[in-house]
Structure formats: C-alpha cells, structure tokens
Amino acid sequence: MRRAYHDRVETSQELGTILRQRGNRLTGPRQLVWEVVRSADGHLTVEEITARVHEADPSVNLSSVYRTLALFSDMELVRESNLGTDGASRWEPAHPDDHFHLVCESCGRVEHHGGDIVQTVRAHLAGGHGFRAANIDLVVTGTCADCS
Amino acid sequence: MRRAYHDRVETSQELGTILRQRGNRLTGPRQLVWEVVRSADGHLTVEEITARVHEADPSVNLSSVYRTLALFSDMELVRESNLGTDGASRWEPAHPDDHFHLVCESCGRVEHHGGDIVQTVRAHLAGGHGFRAANIDLVVTGTCADCS
DNA sequence: TCACTATTGAGAAGAGTTTGCAGTATACGC
C-alpha cells in the first residue's frame, strides 16, 4: 500500500531512480532539498529548508523549493503539516504514523514521540465509522520542558 | 482552570457580561460572530463566518471578524485549528478536548467524534515527559463515508 | 446626557505560497 518511505531512499542515486520511474528528472535543487529534509532533526519550515539548501548552493530559488516539496509530497517522500503557531507549513520525511507531535507554544519547537496510541486510534476507527483513515496526526500543543 | 466554554455563554447578555468583566464592549459585530460560530454545525473558515455574518449585516468588515475571533480565542470562547488541506484556519466553539477530528480530504468536511482516546493521551503525557499539554488535537485525515 | 476610549470600517501592508514564462539542462535514443 505504502510506496516509498525515506528509509528506502538514502542516496541521490536511489532518488534519481524513483524520479525517473515517474518521468521526472534528478536535478541539483531536488538532490539538495532531499538531503536537507532527510537529514533534518525535525520539522522544517520552507524558510529553514531554503536556508540550508543555500549553504550548498545559494542560486536555488525559493519557488524551486516549494515545487520540489510538492513533488516529494506527491511521491510520499515528505509530509506536510500545519503545526506551529504561525501560518507556515512544516515538512518532515514521510514516516509511518506511530508517533505524535508535541508543539511548544513558547519556542515553537516540535518534538516527536513514539507510542502505541496512534495504533489504538487506527484500531478504533477501523470499527465501523465508515471513515477511511489515511494519516493520523496527534498534535499536542503546550509548553515544553525547556520553556516551563 | 478552564474559564468559559460556549455552553456557559448562550445569550448576547451573557456575552456582554463577560466582555465587560474584561474591560471590553459588546458590539454588533461581536454579537453576530458569536451567534454564527456558536450555532455552527462544525468548523468554519473566516470566509464562511463572514458570509453568515453578512446575511444579518453586510457592513461588518472582514478585519472585525478576524479581530473578534482573536478576542474570543483569548477569552477561550472559540478555538482555532489548522485543519483542512488549504492554508485557511478554521474556527469552532471552544470545547473540552474529549473528541477528535476527522478531516475528509475529498470534500473538506470536518467531523467530530467522541471517545476516551484523548484522555488516554493526556494520561500518557502526564507520566513524566516534562511537557505540559494545553490542547490535544487528534486529527485524522482520510476519506469520509460519503466520498468513498 | 457627557466624556472617555474601545472598537470599527476602509484600505494598505505583510507573510507565505503559487503561477507564468523564457531560458536551461537532464535523460533518452542514436
């Protein structure tokens, strides 16, 4: 059912392969964006992604970052979420859903936490709600240990 | 701990009372926005709220709707969430957290569902994560019964 | 009723994201 998670696309070569399978091409901006998102320690805004891409190549355009993220999202390589207090989207490598997010209202940081809770939800939904769940996002807003 | 939920503010008079307690005033736009959000059958975008407000008074400005929602949010009368596929915020009357959201990717509708899952999460978090949870949003994205 | 000032409407500004276009460069066939 699931196609390609980030742990199956480690190298640029692998990225190129799955891009070409779709009729797309492997380009410099795409390699850089993938490298940044894949090696990120958490959720990144487009601004953060672009900044890190620019460390390697300042000529990469913001539009290309947006377009690349949209493409990767379609390929299920990355995932967008509207966490955070500002309006900006955040991006992370696609992953199975067995975790949840802790969003700190004070510093804006987003932590991941594992646990079987999301699986509990999935099981609950399977019990005849008529709703076919694709993604389960458990978002907890509050104050993190550092800020309280 | 919790201050004022929508079920404690049924009438304009009650709204006026708690507004004046804070040094605010009861105005036409505020009455209308509260009436619209309170009686809504689900999450509304600012655009939808404004449209319904305009049915009663077309002279109410979009800025006032935004400002009123921000105020009500601060008063914990309404709650903002970034559900949905587009970037627009959605608003609903504030409520205790014992429910979760089902967001249909196809028709964009948002359903509420009750259950003890959110309480399970809260109990889990209380167990020494160092994270002080304010709001818990369980967002399930998928396809609703009507669209599948 | 009066005066104070919170609130409003109008429009401009801001932030984040998208789109159109002409030039560039990747990937496939030879």
Place this chain on the structure above:
DNA sequence: GCGTATACTGCAAACTCTTCTCAATAGTGA
C-alpha cells in the same frame, strides 16, 4: 559521446490569508 525533446529552473509578478494603521464611530460608566 552527441543531439533533441521537454522537464525543470530562476525570476518576478500575482494570489490568498491575515494583520496593521488611522480617522471616525459608538458602547459604557459616571
């Protein structure tokens, strides 16, 4: 390796949602 088709890029303008500025208006307590 080389040439060609076209996917992709950078740039800039446009678009959407939200916030801000400010003069005018209208609740509220006295």
